[in-house]
Amino acid sequence: MSPAEYPIPPRSPAPPGDAAPVRHVLAVGRGTALAAGVVFSLLTAWSAGTAWYFVHRDDFAGKLLAKHAAMQDAYEDRIAALRTRLDRVASQKLIEQDSLEGRLEGLVGRQVQIETRQAILSTLAEQSGAAAPPRQAVTVEPVPADLPAAASAYAPARKPAPEDPFALRLRGSSLQRPLDPAMGGASSGDRLAAVERSIGAVEAAQLRSLAALDRQAAARVQRMRQAIGQTGLNPDELTPPDGAGGMGGPLVPLTVDPAAGPFEAGVDRLQTSLVTLDRLRRTSxxxxxxxxxxxxxDLTSGFGMRFDPFTRGPAMHTGLDFRAEHGSRVTATAAGRVVAAEHAGGYGNMVEVDHGNGITTRYAHLSAMSVTVGQRVAAGQALGRVGSTGRSTGPHLHYETRLSGDAVDPQRFLRAGAKLAAAALDEVASR
Known part of the structure; x- marks a missing residue:
């Protein structure tokens, strides 16, 4: 490197009058100069930075604090949002829990209602004399123990099992076999929904049973009205005798509010039919x-004009003659009260029974009488024995039916009775 020349001050002043001053030259290397320049630059930069810091330090601190505050606000907002979300989830869980508890309470109430309705159906079936409506019952089985106990009596059956339509089994919570595997992973809400559907099926089956009873009762009412009308009597004008032949009193219907629901409305309709049916039964x-x-x-002589067996001339025959062995049992054709049991001229030994509503029957030519005046008798009860007393040509029963004292053809009633009996047999056979 070539040296640089720098002036060097003299070490001592020259004395006056001496020669011109001598200049000394110091040679410095280029590397040293470069290092000095770098040091000078760093010192300059440091000085400038320090000066800038002292001038702008307040603005920098403010911005830093503002950024920190913004970050803190953002975190607080996120925390608040998370809390709100957690509160919403917790509220939703509480709502769902309240909903499940409400549904469980509803299921318990429906169970009680089902049991009450079942008792009503059994009572109505007994009153109507029905053996069973169409087989549409649903068997209810228990659910696994992981559901709340209040719902455990309502597990849906795998398949509706048609058994006794009035045998509705609501069992306990113990379960010998699991439910359908498809139900295994279902939530409590889904299982409760399945239980509700099962109970709905039971309620629908009860409505169908009720409708079947109503149809049967209405059909019986129609048949009995037709049978009574066939005799020439108006069924609406007849009064059932009280306690005739050991009969009970009138049917007292259950107290229900028909506006409470379809089941109650059906019960009200059915009871109207049953009250009418009960009145017609006691009347018939x-x-x-x-x-x-x-x-x-053997019917040997009918009702109406005939040739008298004694005079051989035309005469009115007021009843029916049945040929039978001497001593054959004679029975009452309906419930009533004995108003005569005596020897009555041409009738011979005769029993007369008052059935109410102006209807009486007479049983004549008896060889023996087994009832007394004032005695109440039931249909089919023995009144005496076939004989040939009075104006008779041989052992037979002379049988009369009278309305308000006037003789009418007994065949009216016998044909109506045969029709009712055939209808009853057909109904039993169809069960």
């Missing part, structure tokens, strides 16, 4: 629908 029990002799006796 006092109508002479049965035959006066057990078996199929």
């Amino acid at each position: 029990a006092a109508l002479p629908f049965a035959r006066p002799i057990v078996g199929e006796p």
